[in-house]
Amino acid sequence: MADQSSDITNGIEQVILDGDKGSTDQQLKAEQKKAAKAEKAKQHGLGKAEAKKPTNKAGPKKGDAGKALISVTATKEEDFPSWYQQTLTKGDMLDYYDVSGCYILKPAAWHIWETIQDWFNVKIKATGVRNCAFPLFVSQDVLEKEKAHIEGFAAEVAWVTHAGKSQLEKKIAIRPTSETVMYPYYAKWIRSHRDLPLQLNQWNSVVRWEFKHPMPFLRTREFHWQEGHCAHLTKEGCAEEVMRILGFYAGVYEELLAVPVVQGRKTDKERFAGGDYTTTVEGYIPATGRGIQAGTSHLLGQNFAKMFGIVVEDPSVKEGEKKPPIHVWQNSWGLSTRTIGIMVMIHGDNRGLVMPPRVAEIQVVIVPVGITAKTSQEERESLYSQVDAIATILKAVNIRVETDKREGYSPGFKFNEWEQKGVPLRLELGPKDVADHSVTTSRRDIEGNAGKGKIPITELNTEVPAFLEKIQADMYSRAEQNFRSHRVQVTNWDDFVPALNSKNLVLIPFCLAEECEDEIKELSTRKEVGDVPQDEKAPSMGAKSLCIPFEQPEGIVPGETKCANPNCKRLAEKWCMFGRSY
C-alpha cells in the first residue's frame, strides 16, 4: 500500500500540530515513528497473508509481529498522559484532529454518549423537561448582557467575522453556553405563571477557545454536552429540580459508567458565575489522585430574570389589588462528554480500555480458537457456524455481539485487539469447548485465570446477560471502594499535603471563606522553578475545594471546631472536600 507510511506520518504530524500538549509529545513522536515503521512492515506481511486462499493449515500469524507495537505501550502508573492518549486512540474511541483542541469522537465513544442521552432523556422528560434547539450563534450585545456571567467566558469566545469574502457588519460569537442565547426568549414566552415551569434542554456542542493544555474529553475547545435551562415560579420548585437533576447525573455515572461520585455543593469561590449556588458531582482519578468535576446543576436564582426581564404577575394577587410582578426563579445544568474521559481514566488498564457493559458498543466478542495445522476445512467451517449460532442466540436477548473469524490472525492477536477496545466479555469457542457443549469466558475487567470461566451453550441466553450485569456491578464496586479509601478526613494541617501526595482527596473542617480557600491553595502548592512535564505537574498543584459533600461526616462541633487552615481564626462551618483536580 503505497500511501501507508505517509498516512501514518500524517497522524503523527497531527499530534505534533497539537503543539500545546507538552513535552511528552516528543517522546510519543519517537515512539509512534517506531510503531509506524513496524506497522508498515506488518501491513505488508498482512497483505500477503490475506491474499492466500483458505487452506487447511492454520493462518501464518504474521499479524502477531506487530502485536506489542500496536498495543498501548505507556503504563498508567509511569506515564499517565501518554497512557490516556494511547488508550483512547488505539482503543478506537477518539482521534486527534488538525484543529488543536478539537477531537474526533469515533463510534465507540459516540455510542456511550448516545446511551447517556437515551437514559437521561427518559428521566428528564418524565419530569416535564422538553428538548429543543437554540442557535449556535449569539450576537455580541446579547452575549455581554450579563456582566458577571460573561466574565468567566469572555477570553475564550470564538468570533465569526467573515462569511465567504464579506466582512460581517457585526462580529458574531459562537455560544460558550446558552444562558444569554435563551433567556431573552424566556422573557418573551413567559407571559403568565401558567407558563411556568418552563423546562427546556438541548443536546449540542459549545465552543470555549481555551489556551491551556487541551485534553481529550476533559478540556476541549468544542465539546458536546446537554444544557438544561428551567424557569419556575418559586425558589422551592426551582431548587428541587436542581437536586433532582444532580441525582440523574449521579445516576449516569453510577448506573451507566460504573463510576462513583460524591454529591455536594460548590463553595462560593467555585460556583457558576451569575448564579446563586452550584451543586456538583465530583469524581476521582486514582492514577493521579486528582479530583474531577463531573457535572453541575446550578440554582441561578433571580439574577438572570432581573437582567432579562423575565417576570409574571403574582398569582396571589386579588382583584383590584396591586402587587409588583415576580421575577421567575431559574436553574441551569450541564453534563458533557467529559463523562467518557472520566470513565476511561478510572477503568482503563495497561492493556487499554475497559468498558462497562451497559455502555459498551460491543459487549461480547466471540473468537474461534484451537484451529491448528491438523484442523480440516470441514471442522473449521463447522466451528465458524457454531460461532455464528452463538452470536444469534445472544443477539436474540439484545446483547451487542461481534464475531471475529478473520483468517491470518492468531487468537492471541485478536484477544489483544479486543482487549484494547475494552470489550467486557470474550467468549472463546474451540473444538474442546464444542465437545464439552460450553464456551470459555474471559472477562476484561479481571486479568489472568481469575477472570476465566465456562458457560454451557444451552445457558448462554440467560447466563451472558447476567454475567454482564455482574461485571458492571463489580466494576462499580471496585471503583467505589477505591474512591472511598482515598477520601480522607484531616483535622491537623500537617497531614493535609502528605495526604494529597498520597493521592487522596481530603476532607477538612472549613470556614467556607473565599480568602481562606485561596490561602489553602497557596499553602499546598509545591514551589518549583521552570516547566515540568505534565504528569509530574500534579503533585505541585495547589489543592482547591471540590465540594461541600451533602453527606457530612460527624466531628464538627458548632462554635468549637476550627477551620483547618492554620492561619485562619474562623470556626469551621462544614466538612469540605479539597483536592488537586482537573
Added chain:
Amino acid sequence: MADQSSDITNGIEQVILDGDKGSTDQQLKAEQKKAAKAEKAKQHGLGKAEAKKPTNKAGPKKGDAGKALISVTATKEEDFPSWYQQTLTKGDMLDYYDVSGCYILKPAAWHIWETIQDWFNVKIKATGVRNCAFPLFVSQDVLEKEKAHIEGFAAEVAWVTHAGKSQLEKKIAIRPTSETVMYPYYAKWIRSHRDLPLQLNQWNSVVRWEFKHPMPFLRTREFHWQEGHCAHLTKEGCAEEVMRILGFYAGVYEELLAVPVVQGRKTDKERFAGGDYTTTVEGYIPATGRGIQAGTSHLLGQNFAKMFGIVVEDPSVKEGEKKPPIHVWQNSWGLSTRTIGIMVMIHGDNRGLVMPPRVAEIQVVIVPVGITAKTSQEERESLYSQVDAIATILKAVNIRVETDKREGYSPGFKFNEWEQKGVPLRLELGPKDVADHSVTTSRRDIEGNAGKGKIPITELNTEVPAFLEKIQADMYSRAEQNFRSHRVQVTNWDDFVPALNSKNLVLIPFCLAEECEDEIKELSTRKEVGDVPQDEKAPSMGAKSLCIPFEQPEGIVPGETKCANPNCKRLAEKWCMFGRSY
C-alpha cells in the same frame, strides 16, 4: 404585567431585524403590532380571571376576546409566506432569532426531529452504519483541498478569526458539510480492504451563510441534519447503499411525515459538486405549486478518494504479484430539518398546524366541555377526574396525551389553541358524554362535522391508537393524490409554461444535456422589471429539473422521441421532472 408590551415589541423587532425577508415583513409588522396591542388587553383580562378563586360559576371567558387575534390571520391561498411564518410561530414550533437566518426550534419541532432520528438510526444501524462526531471546525487548507466541491460552498463559509481578544494565526472555517473534514481521516483509518465498508454518520448542524432570503427550516444559515459518509471496496456495494439510504429518506417522509415524494436521479447540472451522481427524493408544495428537494444521497465515486489518498491493496492480488492499490468508492447522504418545513407546508391549513400523529409531540388533547353556570363544584370535579382517568387509559397504551382543565377559558378558545398547534385528535368530555359513556372526537385533519364522531369510553384504549393510525394514513393518502394529480406529462412545449402556471410539476421527454436545461429555465421565466413580493415571485421563476424519476412513464420511443425543448434537436433520453422549486 409591566413588561408585557415591551416583550411583544421585542418580538416584532426581531422579525424586523431579520431584514432580508422581503417586503411582506412590513405588512406583518403592522399586523403584529395590532395583535400585540390586543394581546396585551387580553393578558390583563386573563390576569384578573386567573386570580379568581374557583367558583361554581363558569369562567368569565375573557380570554376569548383575543381569539381571532392570536390565531393565524394570513391565509394559505392569499399570502403563503405570512401564513407559513404565523403557522410556525403561533403553532409553537419555531421562533425568530436575533441573528438573521437562524431560528429557534421549539420542543414541538424538535420532537419531530427526534422521532426522525430514532426511526432513521434503527434503519441505518441495522445496515452497519455507526454514528460519530467530527469537529465543527475545519482548517482552510483542508476545506479547500477538493476544488470542485468547495466551489459550491466558498461564498457561504463562516470564518472564525478571533478567540477572545486574540487574533488566530490562521482563520478557521465552520463546516458547511463534512466531506473534507472527514476524508483525511478515512485515508488514515482505512488500511486494508478488511476495514471496508467504513460507514459513518453524524447528526449535527452545519453553517452556510446564505445571502438569499432565509426561510424557516427551508433555507437557514445554521441547519440541523444528518450526514452519512461511507467508503466501500466496490462501486456496486457503494451504489447499493446510495439507493438503500434513499429508500430510508422516502420512508421518513411517507411513513412518519405523511408526505409523498418522488424518487429519482438528479441531472448532471443539479448533482452534488465533486460526486458522480446524486439521487434525490422530491416533494411538492401544493399551495405554491413548487417542487422541493427533500433529501439527497450521492455516489461520490472515487473522486474524493483520489484527492485524499484513500486506498487499499487490491484483495485479488496473488502472492508475488504487483497490482496498483484501489481507490475506495464513496457515498454521502443528508437529510435536514427541511423535512419539518415541508411537512408543515403540505399539511397545515388556515387554522394552523396539522400534525401527522406519528410525529406529533401531543397526539391527543382532552378538553372538558359543557360546564355552565348551573354546573356544581362537585359535578365539575367529577368531570375533571374522568378527564384524568381517560388520560391515564391513553398513556397506558403509549399515546402522548394532554388534558386542558384551565379555568377561565372557554372550550372554543381551547379548541382554537390546540388546533393551531396541530394536535391530531381532540376528545371532548361533557356531562352528556359521561351520561352516554362515550367521548366526542374531533380530528384535526378534517374540518367541521365530517371530522366529528364518538368513541365509547370502554373502547378508547384500542380505538384511539387505531384512529390515530387512520388519520396518519388519510393524511398521506390525500397528499399523495394531490401530488399525483399535479405531476403532468407534457410533450408539446406550448403546454409547458401553462402547466407550471397551474401549479404543476411537469414531466417532459428530455435529452439530459446541461445547456438544454439552462435553455428550458430561460424559456419558462416570466420576464419582469423590478422587485416583486416573494409570494408573487414563484410564477415568474424559470423551471429547473428536479429529477429523472426512477419510475419512468411509458411513451419515449428510443431513436424517435425528441427532447421537449423546442430549440433542441437531440433525442429524448428520459422523462425528466421539471418545476419551479424552492
